[in-house]
Amino acid sequence: MASGPRIRNGRPTSKDVAQEAGVSQSTVSLVLGGKSAGRVSPATARAVQEAAERLGYRPNAAARNLRLGTTRTVLLVVPTLTAPFFGSVYIGAARVAARHGFGVVVYPPDDAGPDGGTAGGPAGSPFAAAHEAIDGIIASSMTREALRGFGPTPVVMLDSGPAAAAPTVDFAVEDGMRAVAAHLAALGHRRIGHVAVALDEWTFRARGEAVAAAVRALPGGRYDRAAGAIDVHSAREAAGRLLDLPVPPTALVCDDDLMAAGAYKAARARGLDIPRDLSVTGFDDVQVAVALEPELTTVRLPARELGAQGMSALLDLLEGGRPGPRSLPVELVVRASTAPPPPRV
């Protein structure tokens, strides 16, 4: 029955630290909260610090959150975690968050549902039950209506278009597609096919409209389109439909790097060499772009920056600001998958 620091549930509390240091709990809280300027003598402060260190004290997050009414945690909603792109978005957001003492939890609605589907959105999911403690939300593209049920929580939307009813951070995807079209046009291409993503999201609509307009504006320009899922096999089918047209395109613009991989396959299956017989472009510049052979000409989206700017806008919002819409520049990365079209026979 020796005294020793009494530890209840495995973790010491601020009261235990107080007892160990011979002060009151309030003093512990003041010192460890950094509010001890002029209120606590340096000697006492150090004693508290040492006691806390000795006991391995870590403040109880639940109690702190309850007291403060804030969690310093934001939720990042992404359509999936199996796409490396969204991992990068997370990194960008998490770094900015960490710099401000915030944490980021990530929630992929399509992935986490117990039945494998969208599972009714976050509101009804056990996830929400466990993580109601959230100060704000960063919602990535393709999840606009999945946010119902979160109530008045502050939200920033990523890559969802300037018309969204919340502060937004977008990529300048139209610029990217215009750059692709200009690049292909400069090489001499006129018949350009578009392997599009069959989702009704701003970012894909914008890509499609930009490339269609740019191609049609070319003298003799011809735009054809086939849509599919963000998936190698689906893209292969879509690209195949374009290549089997009576007058097939000499270049395929893809909405995603993974779809470009499908286009490669469709081309190879028809005996076409890239880039000699067919030029192909991607979008995103994820790792697969350089894994392909030949390496893919694509549009680099600054995914980390998207997350970082999203977090930064959300911090603005949480502090009562009204962050305006932001647009991030994108960059055409020319590699080996584009070349002049074959001479007409």
Added chain:
Amino acid sequence: MASGPRIRNGRPTSKDVAQEAGVSQSTVSLVLGGKSAGRVSPATARAVQEAAERLGYRPNAAARNLRLGTTRTVLLVVPTLTAPFFGSVYIGAARVAARHGFGVVVYPPDDAGPDGGTAGGPAGSPFAAAHEAIDGIIASSMTREALRGFGPTPVVMLDSGPAAAAPTVDFAVEDGMRAVAAHLAALGHRRIGHVAVALDEWTFRARGEAVAAAVRALPGGRYDRAAGAIDVHSAREAAGRLLDLPVPPTALVCDDDLMAAGAYKAARARGLDIPRDLSVTGFDDVQVAVALEPELTTVRLPARELGAQGMSALLDLLEGGRPGPRSLPVELVVRASTAPPPPRV
């Protein structure tokens, strides 16, 4: 000054619901907690439900966690989120968790650090400060020592080998490598190179030892090894070193699909056709395996199942059980990147 439901911070509390329903706060808690069997009349229960619905009541997570001393949340630690593999692990874990009313937050130490590095591990990071509220941890490979500072929190380790000081769930990676070696041997290969991951982790050590032993056991078998990072360019260099040996291997076994992509590049740069002149195998079976041309023969790791089993073991642990080590079978997936070696000249 009309009454109406008084709402303080934007969100109603159980007290507000109580007032709205004309009962006490305890009753609200009983009803909404499902503990009203025999204690509350059906009529009252329904009145409470309706009041809660009307006010859009959602229980305050911080208060609940504080009261219960549990968060029904576990932490999944992964080395990175930019690898699709770990996204799948997350999915597996999250589904099992959801089925038991748990949430999963994910923490990639290498990614989240404010300075881009490992940033001193979770203990010192703001992440930890925000998310001390965790009942347990699932730690993926390559993060063993990063867990210091979490104290006595229950931990399950993934793919970290049977010697780990915690319950584990591993892949039978040795089986996978033995299957690869047997497949190549059956095709006639004897000189087999290994493009290895230069990390001192159980999973990679085990892969290396298994393939080395299997190759050396072949009559006339010869094992060569070059190590690099999990990265296309680094793997390309490593594979190049093997292909430039005086007696180069006729097959390259890679520790990772992405490294196989690098091996493809090294081969093409030397005018070697896959699989005619050189066979290549991968590991993991992520999306890039089928994006490559030819499609990659590889070992499929059930990543979702890893997460699911990890979560399930952790749930056991949290309920006081002592889950034994589990090993998950892996599967050789033969595609188009392997063939008999070229005839000796």
Added chain:
DNA sequence: CCGGGATGGTCATACGTATTACGTGTACCG
């Protein structure tokens, strides 16, 4: 007519923290 289960509900409290308001003693100044 009363003891005593059910039945249906409330009171009070504790979880661990942050903070406001309130003492103390000491030193300094007029």
Added chain:
DNA sequence: CGGTACACGTAATACGTATGACCATCCCGG
């Protein structure tokens, strides 16, 4: 020497929930 400002701490409280201990009826058998 009296007052007071200051330096240093502490007591008390509230955040919102869950739950064990209590309490009021009502009904029924003896």
